[in-house]
Amino acid sequence: MSRRIIYILIIFNIQYSIFNIQSLAQPDAKQAVAHLQTIFIYRFTKYIEWPLSSKQGDFVIGILGDETLILNEMKKMAKGRKAGTQDIVVKNYKTIDDISECNILFIPRKESAQISSVIDKIKGYSTLLITEKEGMAKKGAAINFVGINIKLNFELNEANAKKYGLQVSTNLSQLAIIVD
Amino acid sequence: MNTLRSILLVLINILKSRTRLPLVGSAGGGQVKPVMLILLLLIAGFTCPEYSGVKAQPNLRTAAHHYLTNGELDKAKQAIDKACEHELTMNDAETWYLKSFIYKDVYTKKESADPDSPARIVSIESAEKAIDLDSERKYSDLCKELIKYLASSIFDDASNALNKGNHKFAIKSYEQYLEYIKIPEPDKQDASALFYVGYAALQDKQVEKAKGYLKRAINLNYDNPIAYLYLGNIYWSERDIEKSLNILEKGHQRYPDHKEILITQVNYYVELNRIDSLEDKLKKAIELDPKNIELYLMLAQVYERISEVDDNIEKYLPKAKVIYKKAILLEPNNVRANYNLGILYYNEAVNLINRLDYDVDFVAIGEIQDKCVELFKESLPYMEKAHKLAPDKKNTLIGLEGIYYGLGENEKSNEIRQKIEIIEKKK
Numbered sequence: 001m002s003r004r005i006i007y008i009l010i011i012f013n014i015q016y017s018i019f020n021i022q023s024l025a026q027p028d029a030k031q032a033v034a035h036l037q038t039i040f041i042y043r044f045t046k047y048i049e050w051p052l053s054s055k056q057g058d059f060v061i062g063i064l065g066d067e068t069l070i071l072n073e074m075k076k077m078a079k080g081r082k083a084g085t086q087d088i089v090v091k092n093y094k095t096i097d098d099i100s101e102c103n104i105l106f107i108p109r110k111e112s113a114q115i116s117s118v119i120d121k122i123k124g125y126s127t128l129l130i131t132e133k134e135g136m137a138k139k140g141a142a143i144n145f146v147g148i149n150i151k152l153n154f155e156l157n158e159a160n161a162k163k164y165g166l167q168v169s170t171n172l173s174q175l176a177i178i179v180d
Numbered sequence: 181m182n183t184l185r186s187i188l189l190v191l192i193n194i195l196k197s198r199t200r201l202p203l204v205g206s207a208g209g210g211q212v213k214p215v216m217l218i219l220l221l222l223i224a225g226f227t228c229p230e231y232s233g234v235k236a237q238p239n240l241r242t243a244a245h246h247y248l249t250n251g252e253l254d255k256a257k258q259a260i261d262k263a264c265e266h267e268l269t270m271n272d273a274e275t276w277y278l279k280s281f282i283y284k285d286v287y288t289k290k291e292s293a294d295p296d297s298p299a300r301i302v303s304i305e306s307a308e309k310a311i312d313l314d315s316e317r318k319y320s321d322l323c324k325e326l327i328k329y330l331a332s333s334i335f336d337d338a339s340n341a342l343n344k345g346n347h348k349f350a351i352k353s354y355e356q357y358l359e360y361i362k363i364p365e366p367d368k369q370d371a372s373a374l375f376y377v378g379y380a381a382l383q384d385k386q387v388e389k390a391k392g393y394l395k396r397a398i399n400l401n402y403d404n405p406i407a408y409l410y411l412g413n414i415y416w417s418e419r420d421i422e423k424s425l426n427i428l429e430k431g432h433q434r435y436p437d438h439k440e441i442l443i444t445q446v447n448y449y450v451e452l453n454r455i456d457s458l459e460d461k462l463k464k465a466i467e468l469d470p471k472n473i474e475l476y477l478m479l480a481q482v483y484e485r486i487s488e489v490d491d492n493i494e495k496y497l498p499k500a501k502v503i504y505k506k507a508i509l510l511e512p513n514n515v516r517a518n519y520n521l522g523i524l525y526y527n528e529a530v531n532l533i534n535r536l537d538y539d540v541d542f543v544a545i546g547e548i549q550d551k552c553v554e555l556f557k558e559s560l561p562y563m564e565k566a567h568k569l570a571p572d573k574k575n576t577l578i579g580l581e582g583i584y585y586g587l588g589e590n591e592k593s594n595e596i597r598q599k600i601e602i603i604e605k606k607k
Binding site: 028032043077147149152 | 536542583
């Protein structure tokens, strides 16, 4: 008697899977831009001279508002870094009233409308005012971030820097878009 | 019966002749009275074996044979069953041989449609008994052939049951087959039967049994790649990882072109994150199954994962892109292929920025930025396609938002942001 053929249904869960090799967390372009801005701001400290009176104690970088991306990036950068001999400290000023004496003050785009009030607040301080909205270099900012976001660039208004007693290196001027 | 008949005939003749009979051995011609002779003959008659039944059992066996020859199976069964119980014939190999034959006929003529035929089992067991009793080896070969024939029919019934999905019965029958086939062939180990028990047991969720039988089949070099696959899967489900990988690798070595073993290996290596072992296996799998887009996606993701190690970015990221593009050629509207390639470019750009050190100079920053813009522009068409194919996929929207933002298209970026917020509110 010949053996009958066995028809085995291979019900086999072959996984042509919706397969993911444990995908990486998706990085964020906005966070990348914040990182770029942080690098720029840190680099600025190498090209700008603050008056002697501002070289005591910590080097304070202030951020106005609640932009957590740039705040977190700055805090990361500040850990263990110095501007000259000063330890870098990052402060978050939630409102204009919170602003105190600082070496650098960054005004994110959505806080730009308050620039006049900010300028009033930092009168007498040796503060490098940095913004990121078109036209701000003409409204009092010493440095204004411009360009398409990932292709970041910056405008430099030296006169606005000098108002606060800051000396800008020519090396930086050569890299910047000059605004009078 | 013949002896008794003879005695009666003698008695009748004596009575007819009314003669005095000479005494046997009397020289003087002494005479025995007829009455005495009759008495003597009667005593002899009562003690003759036929009358006492001593010789009745060989006749039962003969009767059984006679009934069998005449096709009277029920009577043949009765007769042989009695013969098998009687002390004079129960230890004869011939008796049991005859019984096995009779019951074999009962099976073939009356119970062949019954996969649980009792007559078949009786036949086999009778044949086995005959072999045990057969000191002169007169019946053994015949019995062995009979057992082989019937065991083979059990195998067939097991296979029918398996094909119909009656796994419990299949297991029972295959195991019976394996037990009985050892009688005529004690050294035989039927690897296919072992495999089928293993398979049936697996279907019936008797995992330990399945494991045991599959191992035995493989150890006997059973020629079926599925055995390796099943056993590998069982070990995997028991988290006996190394055994699983070993047996699958053995299967792969023996059957290098077997697609399912290879893909199973790939899946397991992926789950274990043993990325280094995957490249060759996936390439081979693609050779075997060149239209399987999942394999391309897997291979591309393997390359992405390997490229995480910085030293390998230059080598493996381009490979990943090539494979994704092949996948897209195969299936232009595959959402995952488009999304994965789009996000690959996007991630590459963003990672370039994120890896920048704080002390990097402005010139170098500028070069990196230019590269990022290129990468975002490469990414955009694939992400837009992925979005068109699957408009509600949140990850695609997040990627698109980032690309538009990175390229300075803030209005589009904000529109996408609003879509994301709508999706998030729906949850």
